[in-house]
Amino acid sequence: MMQLPAGHWCLQSAVTMTDMIKQLADDFRIECFEEQNDSTTLLDDYDRDIWQANQVLLLTAKKNYRLYSGEETIEYAAGTTQMRFWWDFPDTPIQHKLRKLIDLRALLPIAELGLASQQFVLRNSDAKIVVRGELSALRSDVHDAVAQHDEKPRVSTFVSLQGLRGYEKEFQQALDNLQALIDKPLPSLSLKSRIQCHGFDVQLSSKVFGIEAHEPVEKALRQMSLSMLNKARENEAGVIDDIDTEFLHQYRVSLRKTRSLLNLMKKALPEELHLRLKEQLGKIASATNNLRDLDVFLLEKSHYQSMLPPAFAKGVEQLFSVIAQQREKARREVVKTFQSVGYEQSFAEVLQTLQQSPLYATELAARPVKTVASKKILGRFEKIRRLGILIDADTPAEQVHDLRIECKKLRYMMEFFAELYADKAIKPLIKSLKKLQTILGDFNDYEVQQAFLAGYEKANRSKPALSAACNGLIALLYQQQMQARAQVMDAFAQFNLPDNVEAFEQLFTKSRPEQEPS
């Protein structure tokens, strides 16, 4: 196949078709087609997952949703209702794509974008088409969070040219003629690259803490805790506005990780200080426990519905309507807490405490963080192996839970300090741990859900349909829990394979001596 000449360029300033014609008129007859104009809203979730996947979702003034993947568009004409989640969309390619892209997150308006495009052809003296092209423009008004460089013009224009077979010279001629208007080449005509050329880009929060291997433990501990707590606080607004359930989830993850970090490294802080932080953070986190439990259950609605035969549908519906009411109540309580003076004060206190200079009051506090992290990770890893080897088919559930909790601690440790190790070395180890955690997590989740349902069943004995639905679900969840239990031994054996053990030992032992300060 022949490669035809083609290209996309960002033009110097607000170039119009008239400017183009002026440049091309000596050599070509230019024929323009109708200009397409669209006022659109750029949509994405809080984490900008669509943008990060190199795609762009637009909502047009006529309420059409358009997803641009690369240079292609998947178009979907929606009704009048605002679609917030992937499951609000009908069963179409756009839904399937969004499901993968945004998962549980809601779509938010990011920016207003005006899109204009006009196709044209260049003809030679025989009136034969020799080059095809498109002139397009982008106008913008920013909503939030998308960075904009002030010196950029409010309108950017782009041209793309497509050569035709047998008319390669004419393509080159057209490009030469337009050179005076061209600013720089565009990597592609994808909407994302045009938006980037327009001066937009999404600022992503950094995934690393910026700690150094030689840094004293206490300094790193304070820095990391502050970073995670600030991240937690960024999610409060999303919880208050009830945008999606991920805000609360991320809020809790950040808090839990902070508490875990402080706990795992507690000997780097004076005992009194550690206990105070532990108590304050525990109190902050517990205020959201109930709401999260209810969220998790509601998110599983369609799953639960599919588990039971149609005869139970009414009971399931009743159950979920009870839970939805309780969830709304719980949400209002959380909002009240978040907006209360007491909450604000205690959070501020925690942050203040952590912002103070390191005290170096303990032996561990001043030691280099990587040495300590390696030692603790390896210690945790060995503990997991000791616990895991003891588990057989008859081991009581409590011991399986102990193993799960140790795995969770190890996972946190590895993720906290991942930036101190080579990606290539630590990522496969985290992955091997994740596999084991999935089985252990399932085992636990099914048990928690059974207990959750049992509570509802007990409180709603007067509603036979609801009670039957609960009991039906409990029975199924128990089966699933047993299935997960049956996989535990095998999952651990995989994790405990000699190659994996050796890789753990190598990464977290070898790195120790060379990092000791002189």
Added chain:
Amino acid sequence: MKIIACYSIKGGVGKTATAVNTAFMAAQSGMRTLLVDLDPQGASSFYFRVKPLKKQGGKRLIDSSQNMLKQIRASDYENLDIIPAHMSFRNFDALLSQLKKSNKRLGKTFEKLSDEYDLIILDCPPTISYLSEAVFTAADLIFVPVIPTTLSERTYEQLLDFFRKNDFPRKSIIPFFTMVQMQKNLHKNTIDGMRQRYARFLKATIPFSADVENMGEYRSPVGAFARHRPANKAYEQLWREMRKKISKI
């Protein structure tokens, strides 16, 4: 990839109009189509506003597929490319007569384009020559426009005779009526008679039409400027029948 030819011993029977309009319709239907203008008069090329080639000789077209690729020009329509006519295509005959197995050369050259095109349409000059023999060998089907007059009927019979004598497969000949004026008794009677004698005639008939003549003025296929006119409807019907035949190859 299928190869079809538009051919008639007689000139001025609507052969080029057929090649141009059906090539356009094939391309519109999504088939990647190459129209090869073998007629040195270059009417097909003219209709698509593609300049005839001047410099390189016919020998190079036949000899080198690489060179043939270089002659291909995009038309103004999606999926439709053209190899424009060449002033020296008239030398083809002399050339082909000197080549061994000359009848198979043309087909071999086109085989190399099989990844790029679904359909090749050959617009042939109105002669019986080495070139047309090469076309008869290369083409899977040969569509033959016939004006329903006594003279045209005789020409059609000559073509059948030629195929019979030279052992070309007569099955590949598919005739149809063009420039039909049903108000003329001669046309009507000839059509009826020929349809009785030759069952292979397609049902579609192309009317005598100013719209077809206007192709020269617009330098476009009829479908591009008179889409809803009877002439274009007739070509659409013709193309539907042709496509059925092509899909059975």
